[in-house]
Amino acid sequence: xxxxxxxxxxxxxxxxxxxxxxxxxxxxxxxxxxxxxxxxxxxxxxxxxxxxxxxxxxxxxxxxxxxxxxxxxxxxxxxxxxxxxxxxxxxxxxxxxxxxxxxxxxxxxxxxxxxxxxxxxxxxxxxxxxxxxxxxxxxxxxxxxxxxxxxxxxxxxxxxxxxxxxxxxxxxxxxxxxxxxxxxxxxxxxxxxxxxxxxxxxxxxxxxxxxxxxxxxxxxxxxxxxxxxxxxxxxxxxxxxxxxxxxxxxxxxxxxxxxxxxxxxxxxxxxxxxxxxxxxxxxxxxxxxxxxxxxxxxxxxxxxxxxxxxxxxxxxxxxxxxxxxxxxxxxxxxxxxxxxxxxxxxxxxxxxxxxxxxxxxxxxxxxxxxxxxxxxxxxxxxxxxxxxxxxxxxxxxxxxxxxxxxxxxxxxxxxxxxxxxxxxxxxxxxxxxxxxxxxxxxxxxxxxxxxxxxxxxxxxxxxxxxxxxxxxxxxxxxxxxxxxxxxxxxxxxxxxxxxxxxxxxxxxxxxxxxxxxxxxxxxxxxxxxxxxxxxxxxxxxxxxxxxxxxxxxxxxxxxxxxxxxxxxxxxxxxxxxxxxxxxx
Numbered sequence: 370x371x372x373x374x375x376x377x378x379x380x381x382x383x384x385x386x387x388x389x390x391x392x393x394x395x396x397x398x399x400x401x402x403x404x405x406x407x408x409x410x411x412x413x414x415x416x417x418x419x420x421x422x423x424x425x426x427x428x429x430x431x432x433x434x435x436x437x438x439x440x441x442x443x444x445x446x447x448x449x450x451x452x453x454x455x456x457x458x459x460x461x462x463x464x465x466x467x468x469x470x471x472x473x474x475x476x477x478x479x480x481x482x483x484x485x486x487x488x489x490x491x492x493x494x495x496x497x498x499x500x501x502x503x504x505x506x507x508x509x510x511x512x513x514x515x516x517x518x519x520x521x522x523x524x525x526x527x528x529x530x531x532x533x534x535x536x537x538x539x540x541x542x543x544x545x546x547x548x549x550x551x552x553x554x555x556x557x558x559x560x561x562x563x564x565x566x567x568x569x570x571x572x573x574x575x576x577x578x579x580x581x582x583x584x585x586x587x588x589x590x591x592x593x594x595x596x597x598x599x600x601x602x603x604x605x606x607x608x609x610x611x612x613x614x615x616x617x618x619x620x621x622x623x624x625x626x627x628x629x630x631x632x633x634x635x636x637x638x639x640x641x642x643x644x645x646x647x648x649x650x651x652x653x654x655x656x657x658x659x660x661x662x663x664x665x666x667x668x669x670x671x672x673x674x675x676x677x678x679x680x681x682x683x684x685x686x687x688x689x690x691x692x693x694x695x696x697x698x699x700x701x702x703x704x705x706x707x708x709x710x711x712x713x714x715x716x717x718x719x720x721x722x723x724x725x726x727x728x729x730x731x732x733x734x735x736x737x738x739x740x741x742x743x744x745x746x747x748x749x750x751x752x753x754x755x756x757x758x759x760x761x762x763x764x765x766x767x768x769x770x771x772x773x774x775x776x777x778x779x780x781x782x783x784x785x786x787x788x789x790x791x792x793x794x795x796x797x798x799x800x801x802x803x804x805x806x807x808x809x810x811x812x813x814x815x816x817x818x819x820x821x822x823x824x825x826x827x828x829x830x831x832x833x834x835x836x837x838x839x840x841x842x843x844x845x846x847x848x849x850x851x852x853x854x855x856x857x858x859x860x861x862x863x864x865x866x867x868x869x870x871x872x873x874x875x876x877x878x879x880x881x882x883x884x885x886x887x888x889x890x891x892x893x894x895x896x897x898x899x900x901x902x903x904x905x906x907x908x909x910x911x912x913x914x915x916x917x918x919x920x921x922x923x924x925x926x927x928x929x930x931x932x933x934x935x936x937x938x939x940x941x942x943x944x945x946x947x948x949x950x951x952x953x
Contacts, residue, residue, distance in 0.1 A: 391917035395438035398426040402571045403914070406474055406628045409574060413462060413473055420462075420473030424455040424518055427475050431521075431572050439553050439917040443566040445480050445544040447521040449487050454518045461516065469515030470631045470666075476512060477576040479564045480522040480544070481529060482619065483608035484509045491756075492610040493527035493541025495776060496769045500755025506608025507644060508577060508619050508636045515635045520573050523547075523563030527777075529584060530560040531612050531742060532770075535781040535851045538562055538587075542777040546846060549592060551880060551913075552921030555843040556852065558591035560584040561622065565592040568622040569915055575632045576622040581612045581738065583840070583859035585620050586871040586885055590839040593873050593881030593910050594622050595629045595900070598859070600890045601652035601866030603663065604636050607644030611749055613741035615653055615812070616734075616863055624910060626872060626901040630667040633893065639663035652866025653812065654819020655890035663891070670894040675902025677715035681886075682832045683708060684721045686728060690855045696841065699877050700855075704838045707874035707884055707907075711836065714906040716899075719830050726829070729821035731864025733811025736803045739789045740796075740811075763790055780848050819865025824889050834899055835861065835887040839871045842880040862887050870896040873909040878922035881913055 392399055401409065401423065412418035428447065435441045448454075458473035478484065481492040483502035491497040505513060512519060524544035530536050538559030539547035547562040549555035550570040557566045561578025565588030568576040578585045580598045589596025597620045604619040611617055621632035639662070641649030651660050664670075688704065690696045711718050743763050753759040758766055767786050770777045792800055799805040826835050837858045844853035862869050867890055874884040884903070886896045904910075920926075 389914075389916040391439045392434065395433040397430045397433035397438070401426060403624060404574070405625055406470065406574055406631050409474060410470070410472075420455040420458040420475075420518060421452060423473070424451055424475050424520065427520060427571075427573055430570070434570060434917060435567075435572060439919065440548065441550050441553070441566055441570055441917070442545055442547050443523055443557070443563040443570065444477065444572060445493070445522050445524040445541075445563065446488050448519050451475070451518055451520050458516050458518060467516065469635055471512065471575070471635050472516030473518060474574045475518040475520040476632075477520050477523050477564065477567050477573040478509060479525050479561050479576075479578045481525060481579060481610035482506050482508055482577065484519060484522075486519075488522055490522070490610070491543050492529065493525050493543050495542050495773060496758045496766055497610070497753065497756045498543060499757065500753075502608065503752065503754060504608065507605035507638065507642050509608070511636050517635070523561075523567050523576060523578075525561060525563055526559030529579060529581065529610070529612055531581070531738070532783050532785055533781040534784055537780055537846065537848055538852050539846070540780065540848070546848070548846070549843050550915035550917055551593060551843070552918050552923070554845050554920045555880060556591065556846040558587040558840065558843060561588045565589050565594050565596065565622045568592070568624060569594045570917075574623075575628055577619060577632070577636070578622055579609060579617060579619050580859070581616045582734065582863035583857055585622065586859050586869050587840045587857060589622055589871045590883040591843040591881070593883075593913065593915065594624055595626050595873070595904070596620065596622050596871040597629045597633055597893070598862070598869040598871075599633065599637070599893060600868045602647035602650055603638065603868070603891065603893070605638045605642040605645040605648050607642055608752075611742070611745035613738045614647065614745055615737050615741055616866060618866075626870070626897060626904050627668065627671055630671060630897050630901075634664065634666045634668065637663055637665070639665055652890050653816045654824070654865025654867055656816060661891050664894060667893060667897055670897045671901045672898045673902060673905035674715070675898040675900070676711060676906065677902070679716040679833045679899055679902075680719065680831060681711060681716050681899070682719050682721045682726075682826050682830050682835045683711070684728065684835060684837050686722060686837070687856045687858060688838055694855050696855055700842060700882075703875045703877045703882065707838070707882075710874070710903065710907050714902060719832070721826060721830070721835070724830070726826055728823070728826070728861055729818045731815045731818040731860060733806065733814035734860070734864045736800060736806055736808060736811040737815060739785070739792060740808045743789050743792065781851065815864035819867055819889070822861060823865065823867055823887055827889060833895055834892070837861070837885055837887070838874075839883045839885045842877050842882045858885055866890065868893050868896060870900040872900040872904050874903070874907065875909055876913040879913065879916070879918070880921050881910070
């Protein structure tokens with residue numbers, strides 16, 4: 370075994386999981402729960418396991434726990450060709466042909482990532498249902514070329530949570546509501562809700578989601594998995610239903626940092642993809658600097674002692690809560706314990722807030738997303754055939770939703786789309802709904818949010834990374850009033866297009882939460898080293914696996930047990946008193 374593989378095995382090794390009562394009751398396969406990519410590859414190499422057998426196990430778990438049983442509802446569609454792909458991978462293995470580290474490994478893709486096969490790509494909307502995409506997205510093509518088994522598509526927040534200010538994370542018109550595998554009444558966060566929930570529930574070895582601002586890391590936080598939000602342009606967005614070419618990125622959800630690192634190496638675009646110009650350039654916050662060489666393999670950066678000697682800048686900015694909402698004390702206490710583990714694992718932690726450092730805010734972000742969405746989604750519609758919005762525009766999408774309001778808008782409206790559709794068309798046109806700011810002005814504000822935010826902190830304090838809590842633990846899903854975000858930190862990196870690695874860090878009454886490591890553009894190697902060190906030191910996920918409980922917290926909530934006594938005659942009362950006296 371090579372040093373790199375040995376390191377990955379060490380980082381990815383977990384305790385044998387305890388089975389939940391829901392898994393037992395549903396009769397779901399559990400043999401390979403929490404198994405890592407390298408453990409599964411070793412089993413297949415030795416002949417103890419085939420890709421077809423593993424694929425069948427995951428399919429059976431999905432039917433038992435996702436579609437039946439507790440009903441996680443993370444998977445929106447299964448690939449009718451999955452078993453054929455697995456058999457093909459097995460045949461190549463017998464011939465001595467391994468196509469890559471995910472060869473024969475079942476994976477799931479978010480339902481906004483095109484696959485040129487028999488599956489739909491809908492972004493959760495009926496407006497894109499009817500016929501598959503004409504070709505693979507670049508990410509899907511890389512997975513296919515690497516021998517991965519594309520098991521199916523995962524549910525998401527419809528249109529990646531970019532249709533309404535009142536949206537419900539994890540809900541889509543086509544897929545319904547995704548639930549959290551830790552507590553079915555808990556929200557999985559969005560928009561890559563199904564991707565993170567499926568990885569956490571062991572419905573696949575690895576899943577892939579997308580992020581514009583928080584949509585990989587927040588679901589990872591909520592479902593207790595690792596999430597890597599890559600630098601914008603590190604992975605191709607070609608064939609992905611867009612929000613904004615300035616901020617969109619594709620990345621993995623996995624149960625270990627090692628698996629996420631392996632998956633990132635498979636889908637990265639080290640060489641420019643002609644279908645996505647960003648893969649040949651740099652993100653907004655990196656402008657003026659040269660694109661570095663991109664590693665083909667991220668596993669050499671895994672390090673069980675990755676925090677030893679590291680310098681980390683800690684910020685609690687925003688953790689007190691948005692607006693008038695206060696973070697509950699049990700949550701605050703758990704987060705502080707997670708922060709203390711950084712020092713215990715050997716890192717030097719600098720309190721950036723106490724040092725007076727303030728992060729520049731990406732105040733142009735929402736204007737950029739709105740302006741880009743209209744142009745970028747219209748361009749995507751032009752790539753589709755045989756669906757209601759093929760070759761159409763955002764205006765047609767608004768009309769479709771109105772005509773199909775019972776299915777598409779039962780809980781919330783499309784006020785973001787209405788706002789977007791009313792915007793002035795030019796990049797230098799003042800936008801009245803944004804205080805007269807122009808698109809180009811917004812771009813400059815967000816570029817500087819990286820320069821004067823993460824970059825400035827790294828330079829001023831000689832840091833390896835910035836660290837903070839990712840989001841509040843998952844709230845109970847509320848279809849009437851929408852999401853209940855108390856805090857979130859993905860905005861530190863979103864506007865500039867910088868990377869984040871989120872890793873499980875603890876739990877509050879069984880509900881998981883994580884911390885995020887932030888860096889400048891293309892700093893994934895360093896962030897992976899730090900996150901793998903934190904994972905190895907805390908083993909937070911291994912200590913708190915999903916139980917598929919119907920509700921969390923599930924203790925201290927039952928209350929008293931009431932009963933009604935029957936009327937007793939005098940003789941029975943004497944007999945009862947004699948029985949009691951025998952026990953004095």
